[in-house]
Amino acid sequence: MSVDISIGIDDFDPEAVAEIRSRLASVKQQGIRIGFAIESGSRAWGFPSPDSDYDCRFVYVRPVSDHIGLALHRDVIEFPIVGDIDTGGWDLRKALLLALKGNAVLVEWIKSPIAYEEEPGFRDRLSEVLDEIMVPQKVALHYIGLLRRHWQAHGDGPIKLKKLLYAIRPAIALEWMRTTDFRKLPPMNMMQGLAAVSIDHELRKAIDDLVMVKSQTREMGEGMPPERIRSFLAASIERYVDLAERIEPDQEAESRAHHRADIFYQQEVQRAIG
Template sequence: MFEGLTEEAASEIRQRLDSVRAEGCRIGFAVESGSRAWGFPSPDSDFDCRFVYVRPVRQHLEFRPRRDVIEFPIVGDIDTGGWDLRKALLLALKGNAVIVEWLKSPLVYEEEPDFRDRLSRLLEEIMQPQRVARHYAGLLREHAPERDLKEVKLKRFLYAVRPAVALQWMSDRDFSALPPMNMLECLEGASVPQNVRDEILRLIALKKTSREMGEVSLPSCLRHFVAQTDADYAGLGSRFKADGDDEAARFAAAELFYRLEVERT
């Protein structure tokens, strides 16, 4: 399937996906998320399989509503979970970047022919990059280290660097496009100072040879880049205004897509 995936892990993930289908659900796609897909895995990184599923019409007619997520216990290094398509679309309308990141993942476990293409065309229509930028600004604020910290967990710090780079990539394009999922690809297209770029690449190379929870000393240029980006985009929500008519049109497009996909199941 992809480099680094063991046959044991692949078999376990296949069994889990098969159990979802046994419930009558259709799986649109299943991909790798997390650090492996972002481009900075560790030797002991988990396999984070994420999938989007569609329930059949008959389950929508049940009196007791079903959960909109399917989760499996984390066993060893295998973490598997999925979202109902309805949940994915509702979050996409709000600007949550997760579903578009899954869609862009280069590491695919399985997919239904044409499903990702259909969903991609819809997301281009209904997702507003400005709202996605707010999502990344929130991630940056959540993971940014305190200013006076000299050493941090490498994994957590890269979780702050990733949205900072994504915001710069989007800002370079006037917040009119959605960034790549892979941070190396995103970094390539972002106007980041060369010394900051070099330090990011150094930390990524370090993470690929160290354990998940290893600590690292932060160079001042990188600490400043993350802190300044956090400050620059903290009030991002006030810069963009919603259009009521556009909101209704985007919701209607998502609703139609969802109904058609349910009818296919």
């Protein structure tokens, strides 16, 4: 049985939460709407450690006046990382354009169970659009890229055990998607995905053990990956190495998706007027 390490905002350091909400308030003071602000990273992925950072991510919509003036605005808002608090957001336009390309980040944020704040109805409206415009096969390519970046880069020697979990997460997501014939998007929480896939007992135990160590240890250090995990990650890369070639482009569907996203973005920008 997989380890279940569930946490909520009530388990967070109150000072960290207050600082994050103060940063969000400073954004809204500029007339910018925050659709939602959630916790991302290992706390939301299901394998936090005692010293995990607070990774607040948010999606925002600028006021109409910012769209009709001559000044160009950045499509991200970033705050300096101070201590263990990391806060940053994407303009809704940037978020939608990346989603159209198959970037899984936005849909993961949508599924985060830990919210600092959110505008009523925004997450539901955005979720509906993402269901229409996101192509699961493209999202799978995103996870393959993450898997290769975190796993192949380390070579054959020791790897930071935290980074090893970062490689396991997309591999589990791919395994979950394979059970749906790549028709659905995986859960954000890796442990939920792990509980829903069929893997051998020794591999499941090795992953559970790694998650348990991370939950109890402030600094995991480096080590050689367990052989069952090493084999699993290598096999995952091999299984999906040619997935991009198996995806048949559908220009008409992509055009419809882009139009749908465009209409949604315009509606959200204009929402504050009505």
